[in-house]
Structure formats: C-alpha cells, structure tokens
Amino acid sequence: GENVEQHPSTLSVQEGDSAVIKCTYSDSASNYFPWYKQELGKRPQLIIDIRSNVGEKKDQRIAVTLNKTAKHFSLHITETQPEDSAVYFCAAYGTALIFGKGTTLSVSS
C-alpha cells in the first residue's frame, strides 16, 4: 500500500521567511496530493491540493510542486506570518488518502 514520508518533523522560521515542507510517496498510482493545516485541538483543513496532471499550483502565499517521476511533492509558504504556525500534513490518494506524520511549523515574530 501507499506510504508517505514527510520532512522535517519540526520547522522554525522568522516572520517573513519562507518555509518548505517535503513529502515522498511510494505508490506511483497515486494521483491526488492535498495539504492540510491543523491547529491545536482543531480539525484538519485543506489549504491546497494538486493533481497528477500538473506540476505546480499556487494560491497567494502558498504553492505546491509535484514531481511524479521522483514521487515527491513539496509545500512552499512565502512571507510567513505567526498565524501560519500549526501542524501541516501532506497526503497522497491512491486507493485511499494516506497522510504523512506532519510538520510542526513555528513562525516567530
């Protein structure tokens, strides 16, 4: 079955810096890759997703890139703000949605 690895597990940046979170997946049949943000005690919320037929997608300060050949995808957050602090999960959908272990992002002002 699908296996998703996510790095780093924790990431600390200064406000205004960029943050990058990377994920790899194992099942070449996976074709949908969402990213979720989860604040403490809250439900996961979708922030951006990408499908296998595109290599990059951007939404304001957030972008995701996908390399199907290498089976990895990345989340890029530019001009980070303290409210970006949360746990971020990548996921890959083959026959089911499989999540990475999460990255705790801390943005200090």
Add this chain to the structure above:
Amino acid sequence: GAGVSQTPSNKVTEKGKYVELRCDPISGHTALYWYRQSLGQGPEFLIYFQGTGAADDSGLPNDRFFAVRPEGSVSTLKIQRTERGDSAVYLCASSLISGAFGGEQFFGPGTRLTVL
C-alpha cells in the same frame, strides 16, 4: 451550510467496553471516511463508504472495529472490547464523491476516545 459533525466530542470508557461513535456528513456528500489520529501523528485511514457500502475497509486494525452507514448518510463506528491502545481522536470526513477526483475531504471535529 452545516459542516461534518461528530458525536460525542469526548468519550471515556473502561477497557473491555463497547463504544459507538457517530458521524453526520455534509448533506449530499456520498463519500464518508473514518480516520484515527493518535497524538503527534497524521490521520490514519480506517474505512470509507460510497453510499451505503464500505468501499474500502483495509485500514480497520482488527475485527473489533466495524462501521455502518445504513441509509447512505449518518455513519457509526463501532468498537468492541475496547483496549487502551484504541485511545485516540477518531475523525470523520466526507466528500461529494469518492476517489481522487472526488474533491476535498471535509473533516469533522473528531471524537476523543479515552480507554481507561
């Protein structure tokens, strides 16, 4: 409109007891998913329904876990003979249709299960 709702929000039970966790998906969503999230981990897939039928139950850890969705809307996750290792937040999600092109999965607030 209303989002995904789950009840109860918290459930404390004793080892060996039976529990039921309920999920109310977004109206009109045909796909419903159950996940389990342990502290410091990502959501772990358990089972998903397309309509009334369980399309994929490969994530259920053992036969103590069972889920139903008899009318294609509300779903109940049932855990028999609970063990301390079952303690986690159980998340439910729904999407318009299933599959990778089914669109965003919307999550409920979760049920925090504690087995003493």
